[in-house]
Amino acid sequence: MGRPAWERHGVEMVADVAPFEEMKLRLLNGAHSAIAYAGQLLGHETVADAFADPLIHRFVKGLWRKSARTLSGDAGLKPDEYMARLADRFANPALRHRTAQIANDGSQKLPQRFINPLLERLDAGEDAPHLAAGVALWIAALADRGEPPAFTDPLDEALKAAIAKTTSPADTAAAVLQAARFDRVDRYLPAVIEACQRIADHGVSATLAHYARGDITQ
Numbered sequence: 001m002g003r004p005a006w007e008r009h010g011v012e013m014v015a016d017v018a019p020f021e022e023m024k025l026r027l028l029n030g031a032h033s034a035i036a037y038a039g040q041l042l043g044h045e046t047v048a049d050a051f052a053d054p055l056i057h058r059f060v061k062g063l064w065r066k067s068a069r070t071l072s073g074d075a076g077l078k079p080d081e082y083m084a085r086l087a088d089r090f091a092n093p094a095l096r097h098r099t100a101q102i103a104n105d106g107s108q109k110l111p112q113r114f115i116n117p118l119l120e121r122l123d124a125g126e127d128a129p130h131l132a133a134g135v136a137l138w139i140a141a142l143a144d145r146g147e148p149p150a151f152t153d154p155l156d157e158a159l160k161a162a163i164a165k166t167t168s169p170a171d172t173a174a175a176v177l178q179a180a181r182f183d184r185v186d187r188y189l190p191a192v193i194e195a196c197q198r199i200a201d202h203g204v205s206a207t208l209a210h211y212a213r214g215d216i217t218q
Contacts, residue, residue: 019072023079026067028086030113030134031060032102035090037137039099040151041144041204047097051090055205058212060090063130070117103151106138107159107180114138118188129195132188133211136195139176140204155180169196 032047038059039050050056068079089095114134121128143163145151153159162175173196177185198207 019077023071023077023082025112026070026117027064027079027082029109030067030117031063031086031090033106033109033113034060034063034134034137036099036102037106037134037141038204038208040103040141041137044099046093047090047099047102048093048095050099055208055212059130059133059208062212063134066121066128066130067117069126070120100150103141105153106142107153107155110135110138110180111182115182115188118191119184122187128188128191130211132191133195133207135177135188135192136173136199137204139173139192139196140199142176143172169193169200172196
């Protein structure tokens with residue numbers, strides 16, 4: 001009997017789905033997390049509201065460029081087309097995706113979305129400023145979410161305790177990353193600390209502008 005002609009309706013048949021799943025995690029989900037945490041810090045309720053902010057929009061474009069370079073080059077991926085579709089989706093005000101909801105469970109989501117591509121970039125001898133800044137936005141949003149918290153995490157008890165006992169951006173970054181049980185923290189801690197310090201010294205908007213214009217020293 002064969003199978004339905006799914007390809008007539010936009011379905012792409014591939015031999016290995018893993019590279020496509022990785023592209024989704026790093027481009028769609030990674031951007032979603034960055035938008036959510038930046039949006040929370042800047043008071044944007046929805047993804048569309050946040051993505052309409054020029055600073056967040058430009059930061060996400062830079063994040064996409066860095067993340068796309070970690071994807072398989074021989075799996076038939078079309079990251080440029082995918083990112084264009086994502087930009088249209090994120091900008092759609094009819095999709096009322098709340099930044100607070102997307103911000104939930106960051107300790108479980110960030111390894112696949114930020115930490116793994118960040119490590120791959122660093123291990124390849126390349127920079128990864130936007131990915132490190134994405135982690136820093138999560139840390140800043142954790143510290144700024146108020147009571148009751150706007151979003152939650154399975155490791156909330158440990159994360160709150162880590163934040164409460166620190167007195168500097170560097171100490172907070174180190175404590176939160178250790179509490180989150182992320183792998184190889186020492187490898188990317190300096191880059192995350194640099195972004196956390198910039199947020200503390202200059203604010204979220206100025207930090208996003210710094211990374212968006214490519215004025216990166218690391």
